Amino acid sequence: MTTRVPVALRVDPIACDAFGYCAELLPELVALDEWGYPVVGARRVPDELVALAREAARQCPRRALLVAEADS
Amino acid sequence: MKGPATMAPPHGATLLTAWHRHHRCDLAAHLETHGPLPLPVPRDYGWPARLAREIEAAGLTGRGGAAFPSVRKLVAAGTTGRGAVVVVNAMEGEPASDKDRVLLAVAPHLVLDGAALVATALGAGRVVVCVADDRHDTAAHVAQAIGERVGTHLGPPVELARPPAGYVSGEESALASWLAGGVGAPAFRPDRAVPLSISRRPALVHNAETLAHVGLIARYGAPWFRSLGSNGATGTTLVTVSGDVEHPGVHEVALGAPIEEIVARSTPNGAIRAVLVGGYGGSWIDTAALATPYAPAALRGLGAGVGAGILLVLGAGHCGLAEVARIARYMAGESAGQCGPCVFGLPAIAADLDELVRGSPHPGALEQRLHARLEAVDGRGACRHPDGVVRMVRSALAVFRDEVRHHLARGRCRCGDKAGPR
Numbered sequence: 001m002t003t004r005v006p007v008a009l010r011v012d013p014i015a016c017d018a019f020g021y022c023a024e025l026l027p028e029l030v031a032l033d034e035w036g037y038p039v040v041g042a043r044r045v046p047d048e049l050v051a052l053a054r055e056a057a058r059q060c061p062r063r064a065l066l067v068a069e070a071d072s
Numbered sequence: 073m074k075g076p077a078t079m080a081p082p083h084g085a086t087l088l089t090a091w092h093r094h095h096r097c098d099l100a101a102h103l104e105t106h107g108p109l110p111l112p113v114p115r116d117y118g119w120p121a122r123l124a125r126e127i128e129a130a131g132l133t134g135r136g137g138a139a140f141p142s143v144r145k146l147v148a149a150g151t152t153g154r155g156a157v158v159v160v161n162a163m164e165g166e167p168a169s170d171k172d173r174v175l176l177a178v179a180p181h182l183v184l185d186g187a188a189l190v191a192t193a194l195g196a197g198r199v200v201v202c203v204a205d206d207r208h209d210t211a212a213h214v215a216q217a218i219g220e221r222v223g224t225h226l227g228p229p230v231e232l233a234r235p236p237a238g239y240v241s242g243e244e245s246a247l248a249s250w251l252a253g254g255v256g257a258p259a260f261r262p263d264r265a266v267p268l269s270i271s272r273r274p275a276l277v278h279n280a281e282t283l284a285h286v287g288l289i290a291r292y293g294a295p296w297f298r299s300l301g302s303n304g305a306t307g308t309t310l311v312t313v314s315g316d317v318e319h320p321g322v323h324e325v326a327l328g329a330p331i332e333e334i335v336a337r338s339t340p341n342g343a344i345r346a347v348l349v350g351g352y353g354g355s356w357i358d359t360a361a362l363a364t365p366y367a368p369a370a371l372r373g374l375g376a377g378v379g380a381g382i383l384l385v386l387g388a389g390h391c392g393l394a395e396v397a398r399i400a401r402y403m404a405g406e407s408a409g410q411c412g413p414c415v416f417g418l419p420a421i422a423a424d425l426d427e428l429v430r431g432s433p434h435p436g437a438l439e440q441r442l443h444a445r446l447e448a449v450d451g452r453g454a455c456r457h458p459d460g461v462v463r464m465v466r467s468a469l470a471v472f473r474d475e476v477r478h479h480l481a482r483g484r485c486r487c488g489d490k491a492g493p494r
Contacts, residue, residue, distance in 0.1 A: 010262060011452075012260045012262075012454075013260065013410070013412065013413065013414075013452060013453055013454050014259075014260045014410045014411055014454045016411075016412060017412075018412055033413065033417075034420075034445075034448070035417070036412070037412035037413055037416075037452070039448070066262070068262065
């Protein structure tokens with residue numbers, strides 16, 4: 001069992017252009033508002049979803065989805 | 073240990089008193105009133121720390137809107153060392169604020185003194201005063217004051233910059249961006265503890281009034297400053313009172329004075345319905361709260377803040393919701409246009425408020441949608457512009473809840489739907 005640094009999702013709202021890939025790849029953690037922009041919340045990404053979260057961040061065409069250290 | 077503050081203050085010395093006494097604001101009159109600028113002697117390495125301690129002991133908070141303890145900002149840039157830039161923020165993009173204009177018209181040298189002290193403490197080689205490009209009179213006053221100080225060794229050289237006018241262009245990261253040759257829009261700052269920089273030089277952005285207080289605290293000391301406040305708050309502050317008042321204007325008051333006393337200085341036109349505190353991104357408060365001390369801690373209890381020093385009075389004869397809708401529409405138009413939730417959310421909120429004012433065929437759905445949109449927009453911009461609108465609208469829905477019920481039920485206003493005070 002490896003210990004992970006707790007991470008959370010963040011969105012750079014200036015870079016984000018509402019492509020919506022994040023919500024398709026990671027519906028567990030990303031919802032879209034009525035205009036198509038992602039709402040991610042501040043909660044910690046569960047360990048089993050961290051790899052998927054990093055993949056979603058890589059797939060963002062605007063590099064606007066960030067996997068950052070969670071605020072403790 | 074001798075602190076930087078040793079002078080006896082002239083009687084009643086505050087930001088605006090020199091002007092009220094002499095009606096002069098040139099450098100000679102300024103130095104006559106307040107005495108020499110207490111800059112350190114060469115190799116006095118303990119001076120910056122003493123100045124920071126004095127400001128901290130004075131309890132000075134930032135006067136630009138965030139009420140941030142000024143000394144924390146001073147120290148944040150101080151740790152990064154040489155080559156820093158001190159930015160004097162006199163952009164005053166808030167339409168209901170007039171204090172920076174008044175301050176720079178009557179006491180520009182106090183502002184420049186504060187900038188010189190902070191710059192000297194940081195070893196900063198550059199001071200930039202930012203005045204919006206549509207404020208020609210203010211720019212002329214600043215330029216004249218800068219000119220009078222050339223060759224006087226009163227701190228590092230000062231430049232005047234004219235960033236584009238606008239509600240968000242005075243946001244500190246927007247100013248840093250513009251001064252670095254960028255677009256002048258707010259930046260995404262995931263960690264606000266990281267100091268701002270301009271072309272890789274650390275930048276310290278202070279509101280003009282905050283710096284003017286530094287110019288006085290360095291001379292007369294923290295105990296003097298503390299003695300000016302009331303109800304636990306320290307110092308004086310500039311407040312712009314406008315709206316349904318006979319004499320709109322800027323007043324210098326003790327921080328902590330009851331709100332109703334400050335409003336009374338501008339003579340309200342009859343009964344008051346509510347007051348918008350802090351600015352267009354501030355909070356509405358009910359008449360029951362008018363005895364509250366005008367100070368950060370007391371206002372926090374109401375979910376409000378001193379903001380940029382604004383009290384906008386709404387008279388009992390006007391429709392609060394019409395005024396709220398007008399302000400929300402204005403704020404939607406002042407978005408920097410960078411973040412989706414702000415670009416799309418603020419006009420949507422403003423449209424909902426218009427519908428609320430005019431009357432809706434689907435009042436239940438309207439109310440639900442408006443609350444959902446406020447929730448959706450809150451905290452989702454790079455800067456705090458959308459958050460301010462959410463705060464203002466939420467406070468309005470609470471303070472004007474009777475009016476909201478009436479508009480939803482009858483599709484119109486009890487007060488004849490007159491336009492607001494401005």
